[in-house]
Amino acid sequence: MSxxxxxRRKAPVAAPPRQNGGSKRENPMSRGAAMLIMGVFTLYFLxxxxxxxxxxxxxxxxxxxxxxLGFTADAIPNFFGNIGRLFAYNDGIFLKWIGNSVLxxxxxxxxxxxxxxxxxYALAKYNxxxxxxxxxxxxxxxxxxxxxxxxxxxxxxSQIELTNxxxxxxxxxxxxxxxxxxxxIYGSSSVPDELLEAARLDGSGEIRTFFTIAARLMSPAxxxxxxxxxxTIWNNFFLPLIMLRDQSLFPVTLGLYAWNxxxxxxxxxxxxxxxxxxxxxxxxxIAFLSLQRFWSGGLAAGSVK
Amino acid sequence: xxxxxxxxxxxxxxVSSLTLAGxxxxxxDAAPGEAAGDCAPSDGPVELTFTSWVPGMDKVVELWNEQxxxxxxxxxxxxxxxxxxxxxxxxxxxxGNASDVGQIEYDALPNFRVQDGLENIAACGDILAAGDDFxxxxxxxxxxxxxxxxxxxxxxxxxxxxxxxxDLFEAAGIPVPTxxxxxxxxxxxxxAEGSFITNFPKTDVNWFAGMVWQNGGQWFENDGDNWGVELxxxxxxxxxxxxxxxxDNEEVSALASFSDEWNNSFxxxxxxxxxxxxxxxxxxxTGAPNQAGNWRVAxxxxxxxxxxxxxNWGGSSTAVLKGSDHPYEAAQFALWLNTDPDALAMxxxxxxxxxxxxxxxxLPAFTGESEYYGGQKIYDVFAEASANVIPDFLWGxxxxxxxxxxxxxxxxVLGGSGTLADALAAGEEKTIEALKAQSIPVQE
Numbered sequence: 001m002s003x004x005x006x007x008r009r010k011a012p013v014a015a016p017p018r019q020n021g022g023s024k025r026e027n028p029m030s031r032g033a034a035m036l037i038m039g040v041f042t043l044y045f046l047x048x049x050x051x052x053x054x055x056x057x058x059x060x061x062x063x064x065x066x067x068x069l070g071f072t073a074d075a076i077p078n079f080f081g082n083i084g085r086l087f088a089y090n091d092g093i094f095l096k097w098i099g100n101s102v103l104x105x106x107x108x109x110x111x112x113x114x115x116x117x118x119x120x121y122a123l124a125k126y127n128x129x130x131x132x133x134x135x136x137x138x139x140x141x142x143x144x145x146x147x148x149x150x151x152x153x154x155x156x157x158s159q160i161e162l163t164n165x166x167x168x169x170x171x172x173x174x175x176x177x178x179x180x181x182x183x184x185i186y187g188s189s190s191v192p193d194e195l196l197e198a199a200r201l202d203g204s205g206e207i208r209t210f211f212t213i214a215a216r217l218m219s220p221a222x223x224x225x226x227x228x229x230x231x232t233i234w235n236n237f238f239l240p241l242i243m244l245r246d247q248s249l250f251p252v253t254l255g256l257y258a259w260n261x262x263x264x265x266x267x268x269x270x271x272x273x274x275x276x277x278x279x280x281x282x283x284x285x286i287a288f289l290s291l292q293r294f295w296s297g298g299l300a301a302g303s304v305k
Numbered sequence: 306x307x308x309x310x311x312x313x314x315x316x317x318x319x320v321s322s323l324t325l326a327g328x329x330x331x332x333x334d335a336a337p338g339e340a341a342g343d344c345a346p347s348d349g350p351v352e353l354t355f356t357s358w359v360p361g362m363d364k365v366v367e368l369w370n371e372q373x374x375x376x377x378x379x380x381x382x383x384x385x386x387x388x389x390x391x392x393x394x395x396x397x398x399x400x401g402n403a404s405d406v407g408q409i410e411y412d413a414l415p416n417f418r419v420q421d422g423l424e425n426i427a428a429c430g431d432i433l434a435a436g437d438d439f440x441x442x443x444x445x446x447x448x449x450x451x452x453x454x455x456x457x458x459x460x461x462x463x464x465x466x467x468x469x470x471x472d473l474f475e476a477a478g479i480p481v482p483t484x485x486x487x488x489x490x491x492x493x494x495x496x497a498e499g500s501f502i503t504n505f506p507k508t509d510v511n512w513f514a515g516m517v518w519q520n521g522g523q524w525f526e527n528d529g530d531n532w533g534v535e536l537x538x539x540x541x542x543x544x545x546x547x548x549x550x551x552x553d554n555e556e557v558s559a560l561a562s563f564s565d566e567w568n569n570s571f572x573x574x575x576x577x578x579x580x581x582x583x584x585x586x587x588x589x590x591t592g593a594p595n596q597a598g599n600w601r602v603a604x605x606x607x608x609x610x611x612x613x614x615x616x617n618w619g620g621s622s623t624a625v626l627k628g629s630d631h632p633y634e635a636a637q638f639a640l641w642l643n644t645d646p647d648a649l650a651m652x653x654x655x656x657x658x659x660x661x662x663x664x665x666x667x668l669p670a671f672t673g674e675s676e677y678y679g680g681q682k683i684y685d686v687f688a689e690a691s692a693n694v695i696p697d698f699l700w701g702x703x704x705x706x707x708x709x710x711x712x713x714x715x716x717x718v719l720g721g722s723g724t725l726a727d728a729l730a731a732g733e734e735k736t737i738e739a740l741k742a743q744s745i746p747v748q749e
Contacts, residue, residue, distance in 0.1 A: 014570055032614055037652070038464050060591060060594070061595070063450075063565060063568070063590055064565055064568035064569040064571075064572050064593070064594075065569070065572055065573075065595055068565070069413070075496075090360075092413035105419050119432075126410070126556035151396065152401065155396075155399070155400050158397075158400035158401070158402050159400075161402075163402065164381070164398075236435050241389050242393060242396065245356060245382065245383060245404070246381060246382075247363075247381075247382045252382075257388070257389075258358060258382065258383060258384045258385075260384075261358065261384040261385035261389075262359065262360050262384075263386040263563070264385070264563075264584065264619075264655060265358075265584070265589070265656050265657045265658070266360040266361075266587075266655075266657055267361055267587050267591035267592065268591065269445055270591070271358065289395075
């Protein structure tokens with residue numbers, strides 16, 4: 001509730017200021033050109049997804065024999081047939097992978113957001129020695145690519161015998177330096193010191209203050225962090241690739257990659273890879289659409305502050 | 306620390322066994338510590354791990370587990386070797402927790418050998434004697450021609466032959482080529498018909514190596530210490546010049562292998578032949594479903610009329626990785642996996658593997674008629690090809706790198722500049738650099 005009202009309140013500020021006196025009317029030519037460019041790029045980005053959708057309604061033979069972007073006559077029965085075979089193949093391993101991805105990304109993003117929020121809030125609202133040093137270290141974490149850390153992580157996890165377990169993928173996923181950065185920036189501007197003072201005077205403990213007041217005020221940023229983290233973990237494939245050997249632990253990205261690389265041995269997998277890829281982006285689309293309101297509000301608010 | 310202790314303990318064990326047992330097992334010339342002598346069964350039940358990316362291998366492992374209560378194998382998987390599993394093996398060997406048994410393709414084995422990633426299982430029971438059960442060339446792939454050494458058990462192979470459109474050749478009155486000379490002549494005639502005789506696969510450098518292999522060429526040499534690189538050997542250049550001419554005359558297409566367009570060109574009759582391995586049979590039947598009944602298989606065209614040489618494209622082995630606690634049991638499992646008729650039948654049905662074992666070729670799956678190929682017994686052709694693959698072809702220790710470099714060069718050629726021979730020369734130069742960079746001795 002409160003999140004949407006904040007977003008709404010911010011909206012007028014985020015919108016571009018009205019032109020004064022209309023001295024600079026917008027040129028219809030440039031407007032048209034902009035629309036054209038936007039249209040071309042939209043097409044450019046959506047075509048592969050359209051292809052994926054269309055392809056998932058074809059049976060194996062039709063991939064190579066029919067028009068790549070047009071539906072075939074029996075698209076609908078084929079689509080359901082394909083989905084059925086996909087989920088039935090190899091004792092339903094695909095459903096397991098989707099479930100794993102939801103678990104890794106869902107729980108990982110939730111905890112990652114919580115930790116980032118607490119850390120960012122602490123850095124924003126408490127004065128302590130070494131605060132800037134801590135922040136800079138966290139910030140430098142943003143610069144290190146996750147792939148560069150995968151191998152050292154593997155060697156460390158090998159020492160404590162945690163490779164090829166759920167934890168090997170989950171533990172590194174709940175760390176989000178970028179989230180800490182965003183939470184600090186947003187927290188320092190959106191949570192007034194006076195409010196915290198008042199809460200303390202009323203006898204609220206620090207932890208209670210954080211969850212009942214600060215976290216709510218920061219919620220647009222938290223939704224942003226959650227989405228970022230969710231997408232990052234969902235798409236992360238290098239870490240699971242290095243850590244996991246047991247296919248019942250695979251996230252869907254790694255599973256599809258493994259199938260794709262085995263097409264040489266079993267060409268039938270080709271259709272499963274395509275349909276599986278289509279199914280695997282659905283949860284991401286759902287997450288984006290359902291959180292879109294908070295997400296766009298959060299982004300705009302961050303940029304103005 | 307741990308490793309050092311292990312080496313010392315192993316050396317001590319070897320020395321004591323030599324003095325006490327009077328040199329019963331270890332070979333005389335093997336270096337201490339890596340003697341192929343100390344491979345004994347473990348006491349009590351054993352648990353092994355096995356990593357493979359072949360679809361259906363988990364089912365084969367289940368079969369083993371049912372039959373061997375004392376040696377239980379846990380199946381692990383991942384992407385195809387060069388897509389990540391090899392790198393994982395190396396990481397795990399470094400971390401000391403590698404699988405006991407792993408699948409490794411022949412062209413990657415020397416890399417594992419050079420980096421000391423394989424156990425020598427020659428003394429693990431009757432492994433050494435099992436050599437006779439496998440097609441000759443596959444066995445020399447896993448022994449590297451060394452005495453008293455076996456570094457893996459051959460699994461599958463990819464003997465090559467020529468898939469061709471019998472109907473099109475007949476309708477056009479063009480004879481099916483049996484030599485490369487006839488093949489080039491047919492290519493010109495087929496171009497006049499508006500189609501291609503085949504596609505030149507610029508990224509499948511190991512396909513090209515199969516061509517060189519058939520021509521009696523070698524790309525690498527090893528005299529025990531130094532590696533020789535000969536991508537530009539006369540046989541190799543002969544193959545390069547041959548295909549260069551076809552490319553220059555625009556008699557071959559240049560589609561990306563295994564892509565949709567590629568499949569489509571086979572399905573719509575634009576390609577009349579495909580020189581490919583035995584596993585290509587299912588690639589073709591899946592990718593070109595509309596041509597069911599029109600394809601046939603014949604031996605590869607020959608460089609000399611009446612010849613019988615065949616090349617090989619692909620194939621893999623089952624290796625016992627360095628650091629395994631139970632090399633004896635691991636070796637027994639690997640041997641069973643690749644010789645047991647039920648295991649081989651399953652690996653073929655689920656994973657499309659063509660066995661390297663001689664007995665394997667007599668499985669029902671390989672003796673029947675293939676519906677897609679007009680009822681032809683195509684595996685007879687491949688069995689013959691398999692026997693005619695030249696045995697001592699050697700892969701280098703940096704094949705991934707070599708493939709990339711040569712493939713880059715091939716891409717430039719198809720883009721219209723340079724020649725295939727240039728690409729091989731550049732690949733040779735870069736391979737030598739790569740070997741030196743890894744401190745692998747090179748003879749020049």
